[in-house]
Amino acid sequence: MTKDTKNPPIDRVDGRMKVTGGAKYFAEFEMPNTAYCVIVGSEIAKGTIASLDTKKAAGAPGVLGVFTHQNVPPIPGWDAPVQGNGNGPPPGPPSGGEKYRILHMNKILFYGQPIAMVVADTFERATYAASLVKATYNKQAHQTDLEKNLEKGVTPKGPRFADYSRGNADAYKSAPVTLEANYTIPIEVHHPMELHGVLAGWTGDDQVMVYAKTQGVKGTQKAVAEAFKIDQKNVHVHTEFMGGGFGMGLRTWPQEIAVVAIARKIGRPVKLMITRNQMFSLVGYRPKAVQTINMGADANGKLVGLSHDATAETATYEDFTEGTVSMTKFMYDCPNVSTKYKIVPLDRGVPIWMRGPGEATGAFALESAMDEMAHKLKLDPIEFRLRNYTETDPEHNRPYSDKNLKEAYQKGADAIGWKERKAEPGSNRDGDWLIGYGMSSGTFNASKGGAIARAVLNADGTLLLQCSVTDIGPGTGTAMTMIAHNVLGVPVEKIKVEYGDSALPNSPQQGGSTITSTVGSAIHQVCTSVKKALTDMATQAGTPLAGLKPGDLTVADGFVSVDADSSKKVAIGDLLKKANLTTLDKTEESKGSEKPDQQKYSMYSFSVHFVQVRVNPATGVVRVSKAVSVADSGRIISPKTAASQMIGGVAGGIGMALTEEAVIDHRFGRFVNNNLADYHVSVSADVPHTETIVIDKPDPYINPMGAKGMGEIALIGFAAAVANAVFNATGQRIRDLPITPDKLLRTA
Amino acid sequence: MNQFQYVRVTNPKAAIAAITKDNTTMFLAGGTNLIDLMKRGVTAPEKLVDITRIPLNTIEKTATGLRIGALAKNTAVAEHELVMKNFPLLSMALNAGASPQLRNMATVGGNMMQRTRCSYFYDTAMPCNKREPGTGCGAIGGYNRMHAILGASNKCIAVHPSDMCIALVALDATVNVAGPKGERSIPFGEFHRLPGDTPQKDNTLQPGELIMSVDLPMNGFAGNSHYLKVRDRASYAFALISVGAALKMSGNTIQDVRLAMGGVAHKPWRLTEAEKFLKGKPATEATFKQAAQIAMKSAKGYGENDFKLTMAPNSIVEALKTATKTA
């Protein structure tokens, strides 16, 4: 069954809807009498509002309300103590300081902070009225530059972020070959195509309907319920489709809660869709990070010591943390390892996880350094990694549940044509262009959380699957379909999935590459339960299979049949009729990580990225001319959507490596390239043909499908592969992303 | 965005008459730049005169060359047979700009009139002498990676962002305009201006004047043309540096040459001195390098754009190498 056989490539089940406009995104929903909200943002990064003139705006045509810190409607639950999970009241600053709610005070904590929310009967009128709100400020000196504030770094609380060391932390210093290098990544903004926002309307005194842009409807349901101190049952949240999330939808943002409050106040549904410009300041970003790697190796290419320090930015009013140094702890066989992770509070909006989160940041440093060291050692970068390969997790001293990274290196190397790589940088030329090859690896924790799923098998052989999970694009619906098909043999086209609604059974939010494992397990479990009910029914007296053992039976194509002899069978419809049932309706809860196996093994997904680049040394232009990504993430449930994930990772990775950077003019604390003409995500012309390879071997322990997540690993490490290829092409090592032409010309 | 009036006209006379003397009325062509500026609050016209119904979109042969209507779409020009055959540099430059969707909307006149992409110009909360004279130049001492290295002033270091204009200035185009005082022709090189003390003025068009067409004289450059655009991503990005090169070759000798650069100045920058130097010289990398040095004589960086001092001459050499190879 699913674990032992590869899955066929089925089409994305919602593909047709998406390309024909049938898939509805939050802003496309309508509620009668909807009003529109537009946010006015602060023009300074720090200080207080001296005056706020809203008169003109309030008097503009169609305006229903101008809400500021002087008249914001109450959010009663936000007076409650903080819960620290991003769904209750926004967590406060860890060590004193000002907390941030929204429109709750005249203090400005970051550029773009909402100072007014203008509501009118049409979007255009709200937009115009918002332009009439005029503020003056008492400015205070702000700090928005991470590099100038590194000494303010603090170690965040929690065991995950504590300084780590094993063996002798200083061992790298006395190794025969040493490397010290600093790496920086800039602020990156997620920029999904769909803008953020919410549509909320109160359908009763204590009842609200919310169309959100969230990666978890249940999380948003909880956030709204807590904010307004109402029963979760009375909060209905719907997000079936999302036009990309990449992490931005992993929390319910304060302005979205404020919209719910305003809708209650004015007695009309209110829709907010922030502008592209506001996407830079109101919904998080990948924090800028400065990292130092120290590495020591012996002459045989064996790692002696490794140390990784990372410092990243956060807001003054809230801590944001991620696993930037995690990979360094367990990726390679090295006896002496230390890591430090610090965050610096700046006068900036708070960051949020962005695809591959901190691991992508950390992998850029670690995997660049591995390449630098390989070069010093005159070793092929793959060979260097193989000499430090480990079958057991050196951080936790336990085996990996499943790791096929050697195979992945080999397959990727073959596909890119690694043997064409010249060890001597700058020695491979094609006319005016230099050619280079680079590789890197990536890894991300694999886990299984708890979720509930419902399956309804109908007499006509159709199957309905339900779970509240939001499909943010990876193909969750398709994976659910495939898993159910594998258990119950219902043809794919007869399976319907319903998801993205808080009225459906509980699922965690879509993030951290866990959903195929988590929701998939629940689907597997509930379908197994349906199957068991069927085989039980089939073996009862009065059926053609009476007296047989349920375990010897199979369910497929509308029949229960004998495993060994498929001519002995009974139709599911007949079984239901006999039992006087119209449907078989089961709901099952799958628990997260309940198996002891999950403590015995370290579970990770792994990836390897290979690229070929062409660099024009005269202009500094870098083009990725070939890319190969290999995923070692257990059994692949849905090969087509998995490949899409990987191609998306390459597109995002090229952006991270070559083009993406949100620039702040620190004199003003403001972004200067806050639009998509100036903030460069990679476009189609930047992304070459990408070969995706999956190892597709089941992880024996993680879950019944043997499947692990792959959303993050598709990106993690990719930027390093590009930087390494650029070095191979030119001999220039760029440690400061993105690798734009000016940097190559500067270091030339 | 302000409330504004919208009127349509169908002939040049009506368009010119509709324009008042102040800048509260503006022509609307493809709208791909003007509407953005209005949305960002950079421009707030009270009246828009939609000129797209004026029949000025033809591309025709004239006694001396080609006449391109001011309302011809960028795509139509780039793909026009006579343009591709006689002025491939113009096709290449147009196709290097923006995206297909934008080029389908954008007009020749609008392209010439597009404003700088300087971030400070676009953000009304920032200082900018071009948007609000006297407030200072945000880019000097700030984010000026995209900015000028030639012909800038201490009031403004913005660049003109057009690709098309680089080809037009290189190809000795003439701009025909009509206004309240009648018609006149402006050599392309004199259409745009340097910032000096009045960076709010991008060009020499007078209030109420309408661009009618652009004339291109026939030349012998079709066989050896190249437009090189160096940018931060492979497509859909403004030039860091661009070079338009068109040559007439006789064997390996440069008989005649036109060179212009984008991404370096407040106007499309013609490299007249370098052209003079190249005429009659052999097409070798060494001569190209010398020409590039000549072109860069008075160049000056402003910090973040210092790399252009290397990229620009290198790009001139690259463009010349490619153009002289294409025969």
Ligand SMILES: Cc1cc2nc3c(=O)[nH]c(=O)nc-3n(C[C@H](O)[C@H](O)[C@H](O)COP(=O)(O)OP(=O)(O)OC[C@H]3O[C@@H](n4cnc5c(N)ncnc54)[C@H](O)[C@@H]3O)c2cc1C
């Ligand atoms: C995201 C983006 C990327 C872009 N990238 C590039 C690029 O890489 N390279 C490039 O060259 N360009 C680029 N552009 C700019 C594009 O080329 C211009 O926006 C376009 O050419 C403007 O033409 P339009 O007809 O739309 O002008 P409009 O926006 O209609 O008008 C622009 C100005 O010209 C005036 N005007 C228009 N026609 C006339 C006329 N006949 N007489 C007098 N005045 C007139 C208008 O009053 C207005 O002030 C980009 C634009 C965008 C939005």
Ligand code: SF4
């Ligand atoms: S360079 Fe010119 S356009 Fe840019 S800020 Fe300075 S004055 Fe304004």
